Amino acid sequence: MLKFKSKTKKEKQMIHKLGSSLSKYKDSLMTDFHKQKQYFASDESDSDWNKNRFEYEQEFLNKLLVFVGVLAILLAIYATFVAK
Structure with a gap:
């Protein structure tokens, strides 16, 4: 993971x-x-997965979206504070 240098x-x-x-x-x-x-x-898996496929995919995509969002925030902080 990236190492961040903070000033305060x-x-x-x-x-x-x-x-x-x-x-x-x-x-x-x-x-x-x-x-x-x-x-x-x-x-x-065959029968149950077909019934609940949308819920499984939606939950996974929501978590992936949050992960990418937090990563974007960290990169923005890096660009703002460290890479001046």
């Missing part, structure tokens, strides 16, 4: 908070991915 304590806390949020959502995405991978390998 407030910037340091904000960067730490956003970094931990990004890490949390990354872990959540990976957990969902592994659960879906295991689910596809099971016998019940």
